[in-house]
Amino acid sequence: QSVLTQPPSVSGAPGQRVTISCIGSSSDIGAGFDVHWYQQIAGAAPKLIIFHNGDRPSGVPDRFSGSRSVTSASLAITGLRAEDEADYYCQSYDGSLASSVFGGGTKLTVL
Amino acid sequence: QVQLQESGPGLVRSSGTLSLTCVVSGGSINSNNYWNWVRQSPGGGLEWIGEISQSGNTNYIPSLKSRVTISKDMPKMQILLTMTSVTAADSAMYYCARGGWGNPGDALDLWGQGTVVIVTS
Numbered sequence: 001q002s003v004l005t006q007p008p009s010v011s012g013a014p015g016q017r018v019t020i021s022c023i024g025s026s027s028d029i030g031a032g033f034d035v036h037w038y039q040q041i042a043g044a045a046p047k048l049i050i051f052h053n054g055d056r057p058s059g060v061p062d063r064f065s066g067s068r069s070v071t072s073a074s075l076a077i078t079g080l081r082a083e084d085e086a087d088y089y090c091q092s093y094d095g096s097l098a099s100s101v102f103g104g105g106t107k108l109t110v111l
Numbered sequence: 112q113v114q115l116q117e118s119g120p121g122l123v124r125s126s127g128t129l130s131l132t133c134v135v136s137g138g139s140i141n142s143n144n145y146w147n148w149v150r151q152s153p154g155g156g157l158e159w160i161g162e163i164s165q166s167g168n169t170n171y172i173p174s175l176k177s178r179v180t181i182s183k184d185m186p187k188m189q190i191l192l193t194m195t196s197v198t199a200a201d202s203a204m205y206y207c208a209r210g211g212w213g214n215p216g217d218a219l220d221l222w223g224q225g226t227v228v229i230v231t232s
Contacts, residue, residue, distance in 0.1 A: 045223065091157075
């Protein structure tokens with residue numbers, strides 16, 4: 001059972017905007033720990049696409065953006081493209097467990 | 112350009128000990144980073160296993176803490192994972208990943224390709 005809660009799946013047509021939520025608790029996101037997001041294309045290792053809630057590594061398109069509120073975070077993808085079809089995971093830190101924690105992952109389907 | 116490459120035995124006997132190696136190339140293993148192990152069961156999500164800091168401090172997920180040890184072999188530039196008393200539930204792809212900013216719980220900005228572990232009875 002994942003500590004961070006994500007929807008199992010989301011979908012959208014090319015060009016549309018989709019958002020993926022990541023719900024935490026008072027011991028992780030709610031405690032002020034940063035949220036990071038990863039993209040995992042089938043058969044490949046995860047790739048960091050958002051760090052420290054909303055920063056993008058070099059080379060990640062600005063179609064990807066992240067935000068954080070009190071005990072949750074969101075990943076938004078605008079201008080959906082076929083190559084965005086992948087699994088997306090959020091990650092934060094649980095201060096009470098001294099452990100990193102992942103969400104269960106969200107499968108994005110581009111229709 | 113820093114790269115990570117995991118390796119392991121592939122198959123491990125149930126109740127045995129799993130030993131995995133992550134070779135760090137193109138950079139220093141003694142940099143101000145946390146080095147992490149993450150696993151993913153077939154068709155499943157990512158599960159963080161643990162991390163080791165520049166100074167050798169370790170943190171582990173509580174559910175695995177009694178069975179897991181993460182260490183560093185500085186001369187060989189390797190991050191090591193040892194897991195005892197393995198069961199079929201430990202069958203997974205195991206990834207080595209670098210925490211990018213020198214803090215526990217960092218974003219993992221560099222990943223290896225992973226190594227598959229299958230626990231056999």
